[in-house]
Amino acid sequence: MTELLKINLPDGSVREMEPGSTPADVAAAIGPGLAKAAIAARVDGELRDINRPFESDSELALVTARDEDDALELARHDFAHVLAEAVQALWPGTQITFGPSTDDGFYYDVKAPADRDPFSMDDLPAIEEKMREIIKADKPLRREVWSRQQLIDKWEAEGEAFKAEWARELPENEELTVYWSGEDWLDMCRGPHLASTGKLDPQAFKLMRVAGAYWRGDQKNAQLTRIYGTGWLNKKQLNAHLTRLEEAAKRDHRKLGREMDLFHLQEEAHGSVFWHPNGYRIWRQLEAYMRRKMDKAGYREIKTPQVMDARQWEQSGHWGKYRENMFVIPDEVPNTEEDGPVISGEADWMALKPMNCPAHVLVFKQGITSYRDLPIRLGEMGCCHRNEPHGALHGLMRVRQFTQDDAHIFCTEGQVVEEVQAFLALADTVYRDFGFSYDIKLALRPEQRFGSDADWDKAEQELRDALTANGLEWEELPGEGAFYAPKLEWHLTDAIGRTWQVGTIQSDRVLPDRLDATYVGEDGEKHRPVMLHRAIFGSYERFIGILIEHFAGRLPVWLAPTQAVVATIVSDADDYAKEAVGKLEAAGIRVDSDLRNEKINYKVREHSLAKVPHLLVVGKREAEEGTVAVRTLGEKDQRVMSLEEAIDMLRTEATPPDLR
């Protein structure tokens, strides 16, 4: 007589089940509706196959499509397996490796057989077709426990070198499982999975692209082809996602930058930005804003050299740790008598600064500093050059020349927490002014680091203390800190839910030491200051790129390159339009006139596409009455008001948020 298993359900009831029964059996016992709806189970909190037998008395929660996070996770993981199966069905000899779910879908890393080229976009329709076949065949997905040797033998027999390698290295104490798809295909997988491929909606996925990816994420390893798909529970969700992607593409700052004539990039200076008048107007507004914020927060602005001798970079540690990202130049006047510039090879080396911090320490070191002077907050709109890997460059988001709203706070040990707290508050006001919400992450000590564990303990705890004191929540990222310091990172969420890393603060005890920065303490002795590296925008380039995408080009009036255009309907209104422009300019508004011989429809369209916030239309009527017809971007209606009212309105809207 075997003992029955006690299965506790979320409503508090208990079902007694035969040994070997499964969550599916429980669902069936409860009712046919649930039996049909249940796609997986949470057993003692762990997501599991619906057909995996209970091992003991358990807490059970049945998972249905209404548990969207779990359902999506399962579906995407299954889509990945179906993808791998489809690729192998189409091209026998393809090696398979890994296929996880992602935020919006799934991917599978595969290696094409030796007798064909790597997979390309052109192969995707055929793969999709085969995937639909597999889904429609409704192949049962069955879990089986295998021994390590069984797995290794199978993978080696089939020439699956990557899988075999992985099977060898799976953790000792883990139960090793495979999942059968029908009777003819299987993959090594921890699971869980849906009961059969037919549980997937064949219209709810789409293969998106192929890309290279390294085996186990390491550049030294073989490069595989990663096939990306997006996967959902139904076609409606898929379409909604595809619409979101189109929306994101419309917001692409590279596209809008061209359309709005903000900046350009060209190959002769790839990775560095040519700012056009419109784009630099945005920059200047941001810079003026940030100067006011920093001035009020007790920072003093400095300007330091672009190029410094290599000896300086050796001392700061950059020469050793950062040289491959630095632009290095010979300190020699080249001999140009030959065809080209000739360098003797005996020159001393100089380097463009990739960071501002060493120069700031040098400023700090001038003269003798008393503890009474601390904290000293040195700010710089610091232009830095980093020779980034070519593949990393991306519009304004990742460039080789960029300007940081940088500052370094030199303070005593005892001042660190309060300085971090003040910075937390300052950063908060800035991000709010732009309408961003954010998450804070605390990046903890990396494997390779300078400094003692005691210092790291202290530095990490100081950041936590400041966060706690300000009532903020954060997420910790082990191993992600800089080699000299733990750091807080601000991750902004934009209007369509994407996140961007911008601001940071890092507490550093290494650089003051390397560059021998000291202050005289109350005791008359020399002490090391702590140095806080911090930025809020991060870089102007990236921040402007984020703003463009966040606002889809429709920048708030205070940032808009052109805040208003006065457009005439008939040339009889030209003189009045010029008068209006003069008054608007006198009121500090960035305004253009459009007196061209074009219809008003045409002008409205053009300035709307250029994302000008307000169009002031003037015809005969307005000229006679001293009014303007204001058409605001995004609205269909016009509002007629006196020129003075319009100026007041624009002046109000054009006031930067910190001056309101």
Next chain:
RNA sequence: GCUGCUGUAGCUCAGUGGUAGAGCGCACCCUUGGUAAGGGUGAGGCCGGGAGUUCAAUCCUCCCCAGCAGCACCA
């Protein structure tokens, strides 16, 4: 840096082994029109750079450069 794809007019893109086309934009002319494209005419291109194959290369091959997507890195 790695893998794949791409590079044709200012922009978006067609196209062909016999030195090129569209739409938008631009210039000029007509039109003075009330809230998202009025009409006409015209000027723009060393078809990313270099080498090779060929009677002939924008097109095929190789190398380089840049862009895009991802990876790996990062503000």
